[in-house]
Amino acid sequence: MKASYMEYSETGQFTSGVLRYLAQDAEALRFVNYPPSLAGFKELLGNKKVQADRSVLVEVLQQQYNRLETSSLVSQNIEALTKENTFTITTGHQLNLFTGPLYFIYKIASAIALSKELKEAFPDKNFVPLYWMATEDHDFAEINHTYIHGKKLVWDKENSGATGQLSTLDIGEIVQAYQGILGASPYALQLAEWVEKAYIQHENLADATRYLVNKLFEKYGLVILDANNSELKKQLSGIMAEDICQQHSFRLINETTTRLQAAGFDTPVNPREINFFYLKKGLRERIVKENSQYQVINTDIIFTEVELHTHIQKHPEEFSPNVVMRTLYQECILPNICYIGGGAELSYWLELKSTFEYYKLDFPIVLLRNSAQQVSASIAKKQENLNLSSEIVFKPLDTLKKEWILANAGKNLSLKNEIDALEEVFNTLGHRANAIDSSLVASAAAVETRLKKAMENLEKKLIKAEKRKHSGVLEQLEKIHAHIFPKGGLQERSENFGPYFSTYGPAFIDNLIENFHPLKGKFTLFQATS
DSSP states (O other): OEEEEEEGGGGTOSOHHHHHHHTTOHHHHTTSSSOSSHHHHHHHHHHOOOOSOHHHHHHHHHHHTTTOOOOHHHHHHHHHTTSTTEEEEEEEEOOOGGGOSHHHHHHHHHHHHHHHHHHHHOTTSEEEEEEEEOTTOOOGGGTSEEEETTEEEEOOOOOOSOGGGOBOTTOHHHHHHHHHHHOSSHHHHHHHHHHHHHHHSSSBHHHHHHHHHHHHHGGGTOEEEEOOOHHHHGGGHHHHHHHHHHOHHHHHHHHHHHHHHHTTOOOOOOOOSSOEEEEETTEEEEEEEETTEEEETTSSOEEEHHHHHHHHHHOGGGEEEOHHHHHHHHHHHSOEEEEEEOHHHHHHHTTOHHHHHHTTOOOOEEEEOOOEEEEOHHHHHHHHHTTOOTTGGGSOHHHHHHHHHHHHSSSOOOOHHHHHHHHHHHHHHHHHHHHHOTTHHHHHHHHHHHHHHHHHHHHHHHHHHHHHHTHHHHHHHHHHHHHHSGGGSOGGGTBOSHHHHHHHTHHHHHHHHHHOOGGGOEEEEEEOOO
């Protein structure tokens, strides 16, 4: 796969807020502590004060890896977390079935690529890529499916509570369906074996996901953490109790949200008064305050404020942070300097700086994960034959067709020059009409509008007539566009990595890590050469 790059703005797929952050717009940088650059990392490393208990973190990780065979590099990275010069580069995601869409893989590859780049820039420090498994998330409908070769596979079952605890006893049929679609190449058979061991030989979705992700990334030293752990949550217990009772994050994020909106940024997260769930096996429900008591909705569980404080101290594992407080939890328990996420994640991190400041936690550098497009050899050949640039194929299909016709029809179908000349004529007529009778100006303008509309309609008819002559080419354009935008969105947002791994094996991931450069802020195009 050959890599090339284009600007994110040229894809038409990212919000203005994300593009402003990538450009290090001064207004955007007001909502972070350090810019997403090597200079920013140098400054952060000079000021970093790690609050995490490194020994507890390493002990928990060693327990979680106790029954998992992994690489010596992973073991070395876990051990290195005890050292004061070691820092994590974190990305996180839900436990998507078979890793879900491609961007799951891209996130982790971005974290590994950045860790390598930072090690070259700061050789006296160690940087450990870490995948935070969102085992406490309870939205099963978001993760119970994947698309492979355009076919949707769904693990259809009832679920309540945290998805990490979800039993995999009934997953055999969907595993077999996935394996069947992968094919029979040597790499497909290797992935099929890993998938079977992950989901059939492990009792729950957290363990299954850890096994599969470890198989894919162990040679790069990726460390995988399940933060749903009592010893880890003890480090957040003080913030838990204070934020539930005093609701500081609700107030602070709302204030920041108002400033972000005034500056023209998206604010995807709306904080709640209480940003924690109550967590038990089969149960993850919001906590709400009613009068002077704290109610777990859809249950009969109620705490007074004193009882709540006591319960948090004794059983911190029964309290689960939502998307807002998960970020603070992460920085409490990790020696972290960077979070890598998608566009929506980047946007909600911008809402959180004042909350971090209130709780005296370091705010990490936030980076946009690498985005990419995988272009098959056949599609690449079609683009070459049609003389299509990488940028133009990202335009809407109707625009793509129109621009190809205008550029390649061999006839001048555009009436832009004529319409421009018409505007000049009516500009003169407007002045003459005004000199005779100012009331005639509106009449002249109305005639101009009718004529321009007629000429625009004529141009559309000319283009439509020419399109009929090039129906074969237009069908190819539709195939190219469908390849770029399956299901109407970027390929990475729906298609699974399985077919690419089945073709290229580990080299597929090697190629991502080698060609991803998170600090450069470029969209990556991978083109198959054969």
